[in-house]
Amino acid sequence: MxxxxxxxxxxxxxxxxxxxxxxxxxxxxxxxxxxxxxxxxxxxxxxxxxxxxxxxxxxxxxxxxxxxxxxxxxxxxxxxxxxxxxxxxxxxxxxxxxxxxxxxxxxxxxxxxxxxxxxxxxxxxxxxxxxxxxxxxxxxxxxxxxxxxxxxxxxxxxxxxxxxxxxxxxxxxxxxxxxxxxxxxxxxxxxxxxxxxxxxxxxxxxxxxxxxxxxxxxxxxxxxxxxxxxxxxxxxxxxxxxxxxxxxxxxxxxxxxxxAWVTQSGEKMSKSLGNSLLVETILERVRGIELRWYLGSAHYRSMLEYSESALDESAVAFRRIEAFLKRATEMMGELPTPIVSDAFSAAMNDDLAVPTGLATISENLRTGNQGITDADHVVVSKSASEIRGALGILGCDPCDSHFEDKSGNDMTHAMDGVVKLALQERASARERKDFKASDAIRDGLLALGITIEDTAQGPRWSIMEKS
RNA sequence: GGUCGGGUGGCCGAGAGGCGAGGCAAGGGACUGCAAAUCCCUCUACACGGGUUCAAAUCCCGUCCCGACCUCCA
CATH class of the missing domain: 3.40.50.620 (HUPs)
Incomplete structure (x- = not known):
């Protein structure tokens, strides 16, 4: 190395x-x-x-x-x-x-x-x-x-x-x-x-x-x-x-x-210019991990031109990565072990070239997603591990206990049961080709912020992140 | 006035002499009852003018434009 x-x-x-x-x-x-x-x-x-x-x-x-x-x-x-x-x-x-x-x-x-x-x-x-x-x-x-x-x-x-x-x-x-x-x-x-x-x-x-x-x-x-x-x-x-x-x-x-700075319309963010964006305000729009991903994604010596659309776009990209890790974990039945790839290391060793490092994440994401489609555990495991390794360095590992919900009232288990009941109804509606009824269930769940995806292994659900 | 950065495709953003990073958007396709998710394909670039070189986005000279700092800003 x-x-x-x-x-x-x-x-x-x-x-x-x-x-x-x-x-x-x-x-x-x-x-x-x-x-x-x-x-x-x-x-x-x-x-x-x-x-x-x-x-x-x-x-x-x-x-x-x-x-x-x-x-x-x-x-x-x-x-x-x-x-x-x-x-x-x-x-x-x-x-x-x-x-x-x-x-x-x-x-x-x-x-x-x-x-x-x-x-x-x-x-x-x-x-x-x-x-x-x-x-x-x-x-x-x-x-x-x-x-x-x-x-x-x-x-x-x-x-x-x-x-x-x-x-x-x-x-x-x-x-x-x-x-x-x-x-x-x-x-x-x-x-x-x-x-x-x-x-x-x-x-x-x-x-x-x-x-x-x-x-x-x-x-x-x-x-x-x-x-x-x-x-x-x-x-x-x-x-x-x-x-x-x-x-x-x-x-x-x-x-x-x-x-370098975060700028707006090419100008440095500062209180005297009245264009400063408080962390508190931005955190109403995206989660902390997403803001970090956004702020960390530019090279540290390059100006980062802030815009809401860039922030949103960045958050969406991050959620794609998160979604992959979640699916990979479901498929393998355990969290992927973080591994820092040689390509990511080389990027970081070159004056912390994070943007180049992100390209390695994108590539892993693509092969990893393909691996899920192919049910190829070896490929998925490698991609997920390398992605997790890179995210760990960037401080954006969704599996990091720092980002866990510490509210203590985790309803995931109960929720899972409830949603699965609804999905069973939907499945039987689809079996009898009653798509009106099945779509109504899906739309109903969507209205509650629950998205449904049909995969080869059956439907899976997830809660939409705030945006 | 002095000092220091920067101008790359519709947008963001790497690269720093020769194989066109990557992402987003757009268009097309695969999959699907329809979606969603995912994958595949396509497209476009180096501010301008000279020069060096077999070869320049990359080096040199000049020009234009943008930004920052110059005594309590991250």
Whole structure:
């Protein structure tokens, strides 16, 4: 089997992935700033990195997966003030929404999920190092800045030059205490009424995502394998993380992965544009597993142009796969064992080429369906196993216990009996060629959301999924 | 202005020098009492103009168009 190749934003090239420690992979992904409800763009990012994680685990790696929660920032304070709720209550509310959305989409919980507010000590330690070695300065107004002109390297991810950057909007001309307008805040002095934590340089709160540098260091060490996040974090968020960490002498991330957006009419989904689609809203239309299938089906570096028809089409395609697995299971009398095929592996090893991987599912689906028609157990078993194996990597295995109905009032058995009684009536009507009566039964069941299919092995019924 | 992506059939979406991924839709067919489900067949493409090459969707040059980032967006 071929080795895993991954893209690296820093080099803009796909190359062989070799972890720092053999057999182990450390990943830090920028999670949510919990200031509002999650939209499908946020969750796409989580799904993409979850697929990476599952693939690494399948490939035999021990994966440490850290995904942070930024629970203190300007927008959280601003929105909490608008809603007249304490900032921490605001943050917690949305953190729960994110957690619920992750769970609904079968995103594995991270190995650890550190919150910014729980790591102020580590941030102070980091700032102390940066001030001591001359990389950062505290001009006395309570802020702490990183001096970008002193950095050995800066803007290595975005490939820009400091002098090409547009003047920063936050410099406020003469008021600025910065040595250079491009210097950025590691720590921000508290304004009256704002929450703050004491430091040697004054009370305040984290600046440019200092928490990510501090927490990555705390849980993954000075160097780690992969840092992930959305495309829009490249600059300035990730550039600043690199600057803060490298100035402290850390090796930091060896590889950078960035996922592309979900767009609408070609435009990025964002709250400011008013075109964001909340996960909650979409889940009224399709099931979590279907939304995940949709979000995961595009290559992670490609924009995913959202439309209702594309979502619906994708859900229908997924149900076809599900229906096959169900029929295959009925035919074989047991769940197919998941097997990851060589073709699917090759696709995943090529920078997680999910779309190419999906082609292998389509091919298996076709041969598998033919196998059912031919009652060929060997063919059906192989196809079903390979499909299940691929779906498992994508986090969309319908047999995954995560997607089981946990309501506890499973009426399937009773229902099966009732429907079979109706089907017996229909069968006898068909025997006496009373198709009017037999169709009436079928239509009646259909009206209740139960579809009937006549197969060589007799009729089978299923409940239509919501759509 | 700087930086980075992208333009592939009716639609979605891979590929990155030579064998036309795959899906959806459409049309035809098989199966069926009719359906449904399933299978088979058919169709169409690489934004534009040059160039390199035996061979270009793929490499080079130029043009047009779209998008993103440029100090707190996934």
């Amino acid at each position: 071929s080795a895993l190749n991954l893209y690296d934003t820093a080099t803009r090239e796909v190359g062989v992935f070799t972890p720092l420690k053999s057999g182990e992979v450390s990943i830090y992904v920028c999670g949510a700033t919990v200031q509002a409800s999650p939209h499908i763009g946020h969750i796409r990012s989580a799904v993409n990195f979850d697929i990476l994680r599952r693939w690494l685990m399948h490939s035999g790696f021990e994966v440490s997966f850290i995904r942070n929660v930024t629970d203190i920032d300007d927008k959280i304070l601003q929105k909490a003030a608008q809603e007249k709720t304490p900032w921490w209550a605001h943050a917690m509310k949305y953190e729960r929404e994110f957690t619920a959305a992750f769970s609904a989409l079968n995103v594995l919980p991270p190995t650890y999920e550190p919150r910014a507010t729980g790591h102020i000590t580590q941030m102070i330690e980091l700032m102390q190092i940066l001030i001591d070695n001359g990389s950062a300065y505290a001009p006395g107004n309570g802020d702490v800045y990183l001096e970008v002109r002193k950095l050995q390297r800066y803007l290595v991810l975005s490939g820009q030059r400091i002098d090409d950057l547009m003047p920063a909007a936050d410099t406020d001309g003469a008021i600025s205490m910065k040595r250079d307008p491009r210097d950025f805040a590691l720590w921000k002095a508290a304004k009256p009424g704002e929450p703050s934590w004491p430091t040697p340089w004054g009370a305040g709160r984290p600046g440019w995502h200092l928490e990510c540098s501090a927490m990555a260091h705390t849980y993954l060490g000075e160097s780690f394998d992969i840092h992930g996040g959305g495309l829009d974090l490249i600059f300035p968020h990730h550039e600043n993380e690199i600057a803060q960490s490298e100035a402290a002498g850390y090796g930091f991330a060896k590889r950078w992965l960035h996922n």
